[in-house]
Amino acid sequence: MAFDLPPVRIALYFTLGIFSFVLLALTAARLHYTTHIPDGDPVNGGINFYDPVVAELLVTTLFTMAWCIFTIHTIHKRVENRYVYTFRGELIGLFVLWMFWICGAGVATNLWGNLSWCQQYQPCRILTAMLAFTWMGWIILTIIMVMSIMFVVVNGALLEPMHGRWDPRASIYTGHRDMSTRPNSGV
Numbered sequence: 138m139a140f141d142l143p144p145v146r147i148a149l150y151f152t153l154g155i156f157s158f159v160l161l162a163l164t165a166a167r168l169h170y171t172t173h174i175p176d177g178d179p180v181n182g183g184i185n186f187y188d189p190v191v192a193e194l195l196v197t198t199l200f201t202m203a204w205c206i207f208t209i210h211t212i213h214k215r216v217e218n219r220y221v222y223t224f225r226g227e228l229i230g231l232f233v234l235w236m237f238w239i240c241g242a243g244v245a246t247n248l249w250g251n252l253s254w255c256q257q258y259q260p261c262r263i264l265t266a267m268l269a270f271t272w273m274g275w276i277i278l279t280i281i282m283v284m285s286i287m288f289v290v291v292n293g294a295l296l297e298p299m300h301g302r303w304d305p306r307a308s309i310y311t312g313h314r315d316m317s318t319r320p321n322s323g324v
Contacts (some may be wrong), residue, residue, distance in 0.1 A: 142288060143212050149281050150212075154205035156274040161198040163267045167191045170260055180260070190244040194271060197237040201274070204230055211299060224289045227299040231282045238275040245271055 171187050174180055208230075211222055221230075245268055255261035289295050 142284070145269070146214055146281065146284065147209055149277055149284075150205045150209050151272060153281065154202055154209075156270050156277060157198040157201040160194060160267065163263055163270060164191050164195040164198065167260070168195065168240060168286055170263070175307060179304060190241060190248065191267075193237070194241040194245065194267070197234070197241050198274075200237065201234055201278075204234060204303070208299070215298070221299055223296050224285060224299045225295050227285055228282070228289070228295075230263045230286065231278065235273050235275070238271070238278055242268075242271040242275050245264065297324040 168187055168191055171180075171191075172185050174183055174185050176183070208227065249264045249268060252261045253264050256265070285299075
């Protein structure tokens, strides 16, 4: 039985998109709490503030959700336009997102690594959930990146369309002749 990689990649991108959406909601809740501190709350002496890492994670989730939608569409519809739609474009995009995620996860873990002492308070539970979804998102992103790198190395597909399906009869790719690494690309 043949292993079909595109459905697995779509499922992983979908999972990453869901994790990003949950993290977006958690970061929005954290930003709302820290910029609207209730009267009598001892956090930061009752003075409104925001955590820069939370803002970074919010932006990261927005970029990631847009990337997931773009990539799922590209893989599912077999879109074959220009350079961004190649595995090289995918790997560059994944690397940029990976850097955002690892920086956000590292800084957040450094700040809030052990919040077991305050789990009775909702802000601490939100921070703990934020950390969990940040690391889970980074893990899924790493798995996607490793799978794509392995596919590129095994198939010599760096400049091929990132949908990962090569059927000369079904392909409508009309890129530059030098874009293909396949000897029988028919372009």
